[in-house]
Amino acid sequence: MTTTTPADQLLCWADDALVAAQRLTYWCARAPELEEDVALANIALDQLGVARLLLTYAAEQLPPGAVPAAPPADAVTEDTLAYLRADREFRNCLLVELPDDDFAATIGKLLFLSAHQLLLYAVLRDGPDQRLAAIAGKARKESAYHFDHARLWTLRLGDGTDESHRRMQHAVDELWPYTHELVGPLPGGGPAGRRDDWLAAVTPVLAEATLRPPAADDDRWRPGGGRSGQHTEHLSYLLAEMQVVHRAHPGARW
Numbered sequence: 114m115t116t117t118t119p120a121d122q123l124l125c126w127a128d129d130a131l132v133a134a135q136r137l138t139y140w141c142a143r144a145p146e147l148e149e150d151v152a153l154a155n156i157a158l159d160q161l162g163v164a165r166l167l168l169t170y171a172a173e174q175l176p177p178g179a180v181p182a183a184p185p186a187d188a189v190t191e192d193t194l195a196y197l198r199a200d201r202e203f204r205n206c207l208l209v210e211l212p213d214d215d216f217a218a219t220i221g222k223l224l225f226l227s228a229h230q231l232l233l234y235a236v237l238r239d240g241p242d243q244r245l246a247a248i249a250g251k252a253r254k255e256s257a258y259h260f261d262h263a264r265l266w267t268l269r270l271g272d273g274t275d276e277s278h279r280r281m282q283h284a285v286d287e288l289w290p291y292t293h294e295l296v297g298p299l300p301g302g303g304p305a306g307r308r309d310d311w312l313a314a315v316t317p318v319l320a321e322a323t324l325r326p327p328a329a330d331d332d333r334w335r336p337g338g339g340r341s342g343q344h345t346e347h348l349s350y351l352l353a354e355m356q357v358v359h360r361a362h363p364g365a366r367w
Contacts, residue, residue, distance in 0.1 A: 119174055119279060120174040121204065123167050123171035123174075124168075124171050124194070124282070125205070125206075125305045125340055126167055127164045127171060128164075128204045128205035128232075129205045130161070130164035130167065131160070131164035131168070132348070132351065133159040133222075135355050136155075136209065137153050137154070137213075137223075140213065141154055145216060149199055155210035155261050156223070159255040163251075166192035170244060171190045172189040172190050172191055172193065177306070178265055179292070181193065182197040182198070189346065194360070195357055196280045196355075197208065197360070200344050200348045200349045201344070202342060203205075204340055205339055205340075206291070206294045206339045207291050207337070207338070207345060208225065208288065208292065208346060209226060210347050211345070215281040215283075215284065217270055220266045220270065221284035222288060224260070224264065224318065225288060226257035229254050229292075231260050231314070233249075234249040234253035235249075235253055266325070267281065267318055267319070269320045270320055271319070271323050272322050274323070278323065278327055289327050293308070293335040294339060294340065296308045
């Protein structure tokens, strides 16, 4: 899919939120506490709401035919972008598409993502694009809650039992290399977030939770490619589940 630079940047942020929302819904009726079922579902809805606003904005900047799987004459919509793009057309970072096989991994991903989004939305809120600023102003308030929620669980797990500490530390070690892409440059430039600012938000939480980020000498492998459409196999399975109804019943309304 060929996009303009502004649309490409919007898709990066929108796809981060959309894929994160889809992943979080897997914990409905599976979280360790009933209250956490509700909390993660609400966070997923927050991410989905922001994704819809950003996808709609991106769709308005794309001409008919920009999504190969859609009818060439049809205008691009948020549904077109969510349900008819193939995995190579998604621009999310790899971090959000990784499977949530363990609750600690979910919390680690939420901590790292929400810290980034909190900083990103602050920049966009104060930027020249008034529509994007309005979206970011609302989203930043939600991200502040997401970060605090993930922070409290990180403390609870990291400074809890030996087993919870082990699993939370394992999650940090496994996820850390992917955070470089999270705050890295976007296609065509634009505000992606400074890693120093991100580290300043995340590192104190890890320290308080008696967790350690990887040492500098161990922090060498930096997987990437998600921003340019090169994804892990996990995204293909996620999209197959997310898109199946729309693709099986095109044009259906209810």
